[in-house]
Amino acid sequence: MAKPAGLAVSSPLLGGGTEPTLRELSSPGRTASGFGELDVPLEKLDLPELAEGPLALPEVAERDLVAHFTRLAQRNFAVDVGAYPLGSCTMKYNPKICDWAAEHPGFRDLHPAAPAELTQGALEVIWSAEQILCELTAMDRATLQPSAGAAGELTGLLVMRAYHNEQGRSPSKIIVPDSAHGTNPASVSLAGYEATPVPSNADGMVDLEALREMVDDDVAGLMLTNPNTLGLFEEDITEIARIIHEVDGLVYYDGANLNAILGVSRPGDMGFDIVHSNFHKTFATPHGGGGPGSGPIAVVERLAGYLPGPLVAKTADAEFAWVTPEASIGRVHGNHGNFLVVLRALTYMRALGGQGLRAVADHAVLNARYLSHLISDAYPVPYPKPCMHEFVASAAPIKKATGVRAMDVAKGLMDRGIHAPTMYFPLIVDEALMFEPTETESPETVEAIAEALHQIAQLASDDPDALHDAPHNTPVRRPDEAAAARHLVLTWAMEE
Numbered sequence: 224m225a226k227p228a229g230l231a232v233s234s235p236l237l238g239g240g241t242e243p244t245l246r247e248l249s250s251p252g253r254t255a256s257g258f259g260e261l262d263v264p265l266e267k268l269d270l271p272e273l274a275e276g277p278l279a280l281p282e283v284a285e286r287d288l289v290a291h292f293t294r295l296a297q298r299n300f301a302v303d304v305g306a307y308p309l310g311s312c313t314m315k316y317n318p319k320i321c322d323w324a325a326e327h328p329g330f331r332d333l334h335p336a337a338p339a340e341l342t343q344g345a346l347e348v349i350w351s352a353e354q355i356l357c358e359l360t361a362m363d364r365a366t367l368q369p370s371a372g373a374a375g376e377l378t379g380l381l382v383m384r385a386y387h388n389e390q391g392r393s394p395s396k397i398i399v400p401d402s403a404h405g406t407n408p409a410s411v412s413l414a415g416y417e418a419t420p421v422p423s424n425a426d427g428m429v430d431l432e433a434l435r436e437m438v439d440d441d442v443a444g445l446m447l448t449n450p451n452t453l454g455l456f457e458e459d460i461t462e463i464a465r466i467i468h469e470v471d472g473l474v475y476y477d478g479a480n481l482n483a484i485l486g487v488s489r490p491g492d493m494g495f496d497i498v499h500s501n502f503h504k505t506f507a508t509p510h511g512g513g514g515p516g517s518g519p520i521a522v523v524e525r526l527a528g529y530l531p532g533p534l535v536a537k538t539a540d541a542e543f544a545w546v547t548p549e550a551s552i553g554r555v556h557g558n559h560g561n562f563l564v565v566l567r568a569l570t571y572m573r574a575l576g577g578q579g580l581r582a583v584a585d586h587a588v589l590n591a592r593y594l595s596h597l598i599s600d601a602y603p604v605p606y607p608k609p610c611m612h613e614f615v616a617s618a619a620p621i622k623k624a625t626g627v628r629a630m631d632v633a634k635g636l637m638d639r640g641i642h643a644p645t646m647y648f649p650l651i652v653d654e655a656l657m658f659e660p661t662e663t664e665s666p667e668t669v670e671a672i673a674e675a676l677h678q679i680a681q682l683a684s685d686d687p688d689a690l691h692d693a694p695h696n697t698p699v700r701r702p703d704e705a706a707a708a709r710h711l712v713l714t715w716a717m718e719e
Contacts, residue, residue: 228253229287233294242294249281255288298698300642302509306668308594310613310645310657311404311452313482313504320574321507321567330566335558339544345562346543350535352502352569353519359580360476360498361491362521366530367502367565368556372479373406375499375518376446378531380414381552382497382522383444383473385529389550390471394443398467400429402452402649404479416443423651427453427606429463438466444473449493450480452649452657454591454610464494473497473526481505482661483588483612486581496523506568517564531555586662587612590669594660597673601680605652613659615652622654627683627690629654634693634701635679641672 228250283291300307307314325331333345353365369375380397387394397416399407401423408418419437424430428451445467449457457463464474476490478500485505490498502517503510510516522530531554532547575583588611595604595614602616618629633643633656645657660669683690694700 229284242291242298245281245283245288245291248283248287248291250284251282253282253284253287255283255285300637305640305642306660306664306672307642308644308658308660308664308672309642310454310615310648310659311479312645313479313501313612313659313661314642315482315504315507315661316663317507317509317567318571318574321570324570325563325567331563333562335562343543346535346545348566348569349559349562350537350543352565352572353521353535355569355572356500356519357521359485359489360478360481360500360521361489362498363524364527364530364534365519365521366532366534366555367517367519367560368531368554369499369518369520370556370561371514371516372499372501372504372518373410374516374555375501375520376406376410376475376477377413378518378552378555379475379497379499379520379522380410380416380444381555382520382526382529383475384414384416385550385552386473386526387443387471392440392471394441394472396442398434398437398442398445400447400451402427402651403446404448404452404477405648407446407477411446421445423453426608427451427455427651428457428459431459431462431466434463434466438470438472440470442467442470442472444475444496446475446477447495448477448480449490450483450611450613452480453606453615453652454480454483454613454657454659455606455608456483456611460493468494475499478505480612483584485584486577487584491523496526498522502564502568507571508564508567515561515564517561517568519560519565533559583662584612587659590660590662590664590666591658593666594658594669594673597670598676601677602656612661613657615649616656616658617652618654618656621680621683625683625687627687629656631683631687631690631693632656632676632679635682635690636672636675637694638696639675639678641675 228248302314302316330345333342339346349367352367356365357363366378369378395417396419397411398421399411399418401420411418421434421437422430445463447457447463449460451457467474473496474494476495476498478498481500482505498521499518502508502519508517528548528550529552530548532551533545534548536544536546538544572580591610591612591614595610598616602618603620604614604616606615618632621632622628629646633646636643647655648657649655660672679690
């Protein structure tokens with residue numbers, strides 16, 4: 224096809240056309256940047272790493288480049304656009320004061336290799352965030368290096384391995400509930416362990432009898448989310464921890480659902496030894512689309528010596544310095560984590576204070592229970608105990624009666640200006656729809672979500688094909704997600 228170089232029409236933004244790629248916008252000689260004449264001698268570098276010629280990159284003018292990315296951005300759904308009840312993702316509104324703090328040039332323009340004596344303010348940010356995190360989780364020390372939740376999981380498991388190695392043990396198994404996040408077994412494999420699933424009981428909790436039968440000296444630990452991915456608080460958590468500790472195993476807390484218990488209960492008080500949290504979720508930093516994120520882990524005192532280094536320490540003269548634990552597993556990030564995400568999180572913590580963080584949990588639970596109550600007549604909840612911050616409903620009755628699946632319900636929500644919930648997870652619920660409205664949505668918004676879901680249930684009965692073809696009103700209709708996942712194209716090349 225002819226390259227539409229210089230295309231500036233907005234029809235793709237309005238859903239009336241296909242947005243061209245940068246390759247299609249490219250025109251020889253155009254550029255979005257420029258450099259002045261060199262005022263120093265030009266030297267030829269004889270390095271094997273240098274390219275032999277110009278790279279085959281798109282050549283696009285600044286105006287067209289800005290228009291392209293702006294159109295793409297405005298096609299996206301976002302937290303700042305509307306309700307985003309994506310279960311287990313805590314897509315809460317992010318207060319703009321946190322962005323304001325992160326834009327301060329004194330922090331924003333710091334070089335990560337600057338020495339401690341020139342970066343005392345930044346070190347105090349890291350120190351303060353660690354202190355608050357440890358207070359909220361009942362842990363003793365924390366590292367803020369991991370730059371994502373899954374990176375935090377892997378870091379926690381590597382700390383677990385280092386601990387067992389020092390005890391002269393080499394257990395091979397990590398127990399993971401059958402309702403766990405998919406990153407849990409993946410992180411277990413990356414850490415060199417074998418993931419062993421423990422089933423849920425009829426109430427959606429860990430089956431204690433099954434757990435007792437599978438625990439032996441080959442168990443290194445257990446990974447658990449509490450509340451779990453059904454949105455239910457594990458009532459037997461102290462007994463679960465006791466069973467694992469009896470074989471010198473460690474109990475790891477997946478902090479994906481920490482939003483539900485802020486200021487109410489603490490993982491350390493439940494018996495957990497390692498706590499991962501998501502600063503980019505619980506503490507209101509923009510996330511999704513690959514980052515940036517922050518997945519720190521906090522640990523009890525006996526594990527602090529294995530944490531990645533360096534850590535921030537407060538010296539006798541109230542200065543801050545970098546120190547590396549003696550038995551550290553080493554770095555898990557090139558620098559000190561995503562510092563500006565940590566700064567945003569600290570701003571959020573300080574802005575709300577202790578009572579405000581407690582209110583976060585209270586309102587998150589209230590909104591989830593309200594939404595569950597409003598829709599349970601059309602979308603039953605298979606595990607009906609009172610939920611915490613999220614719940615899992617089922618579209619199975621609608622599918623049985625009309626052929627409309629959970630995927631169709633989710634696409635129908637997009638037509639009504641509401642982001643889809645998490646679908647088909649956890650796997651123990653048929654046609655699962657996981658909702659997490661978060662604490663930042665008003666009662667009116669929660670009611671609007673429920674009304675949209677009831678409209679969809681009625682439409683499924685009246686005109687199921689309308690939902691099979693949904694969404695109808697979005698710039699991008701229904702892509703084939705399965706084909707995209709099975710036939711990946713991860714590279715591209717300029718056409719000759």
